[in-house]
Amino acid sequence: AQSVTQPDIHITVSEGASLELRCNYSYGATPYLFWYVQSPGQGLQLLLKYFSGDTLVQGIKGFEAEFKRSQSSFNLRKPSVHWSDAAEYFCAVGAGGTSYGKLTFGQGTILTVHP
Amino acid sequence: EAGVTQFPSHSVIEKGQTVTLRCDPISGHDNLYWYRRVMGKEIKFLLHFVKESKQDESGMPNNRFLAERTGGTYSTLKVQPAELEDSGVYFCASSQSGKGNQPQHFGDGTRLSIL
Numbered sequence: 001a002q003s004v005t006q007p008d009i010h011i012t013v014s015e016g017a018s019l020e021l022r023c024n025y026s027y028g029a030t031p032y033l034f035w036y037v038q039s040p041g042q043g044l045q046l047l048l049k050y051f052s053g054d055t056l057v058q059g060i061k062g063f064e065a066e067f068k069r070s071q072s073s074f075n076l077r078k079p080s081v082h083w084s085d086a087a088e089y090f091c092a093v094g095a096g097g098t099s100y101g102k103l104t105f106g107q108g109t110i111l112t113v114h115p
Numbered sequence: 116e117a118g119v120t121q122f123p124s125h126s127v128i129e130k131g132q133t134v135t136l137r138c139d140p141i142s143g144h145d146n147l148y149w150y151r152r153v154m155g156k157e158i159k160f161l162l163h164f165v166k167e168s169k170q171d172e173s174g175m176p177n178n179r180f181l182a183e184r185t186g187g188t189y190s191t192l193k194v195q196p197a198e199l200e201d202s203g204v205y206f207c208a209s210s211q212s213g214k215g216n217q218p219q220h221f222g223d224g225t226r227l228s229i230l
Contacts, residue, residue, distance in 0.1 A: 032216055034218065034219075036221070041223070043118075043119070043221040043222050043223040043224055044206065044208075044221035045221075046219075046220070049218050051216050090158065094216075100170075101146055101148055101163035101165075101170060101171060101210070101219075102148075102163060102173075102174070103148075103150075103158075103160060103219060104160070105158040105159070106157060107156075107157045
């Protein structure tokens with residue numbers, strides 16, 4: 001069964017600093033990988049996705065993520081954080097086969113941005 | 116394009132009562148999913164519809180939960196009778212046709228509180 005681990009429950013950064021949110025997955029085949037963000041009171045918004053091809057994927061709001069098969073990781077990065085990036089971030093892996101619609105989520109990482 | 120819409124946004128009921136949550140997916144999306152996040156836990160998959168058929172209901176907790184998608188459009192999730200442990204945020208998502216390689220678009224969720 002697939003699983004996702006986000007080791008950091010809570011991260012605090014200063015506005016303008018760089019950001020890296022960690023995500024490790026466990027899945028037997030080539031995974032479909034996603035990062036979602038949830039701002040307070042809102043639903044989950046897709047930041048970016050990886051299905052195949054180039055291992056560095058660009059997303060919305062200046063985010064990028066790199067798929068590293070050897071490390072089973074899909075870390076999210078942003079070179080300069082804005083106060084509006086404060087939210088909870090979720091890494092997810094998509095299944096294949098008959099359960100192709102099932103997303104397995106990590107525990108989430110809460111990002112606090114200091115001015 | 117309208118997004119995924121969920122009703123109600125909040126529901127507070129007493130243990131033993133019945134509650135029905137509704138989800139309207141993005142128009143034209145054949146895939147519809149239900150997820151739940153219990154406080155302090157990760158977001159967990161409940162089930163997946165393809166049009167009006169249940170593709171995968173492996174995440175449904177027990178037979179107190181009944182999901183329907185008559186006509187392949189909107190979906191309802193009924194909890195009867197509600198128990199304290201059913202409290203949480205219930206998310207609905209939809210995606211276009213595809214075998215897991217289509218991103219899921221989420222609604223804002225229904226926050227369910229069982230007293």
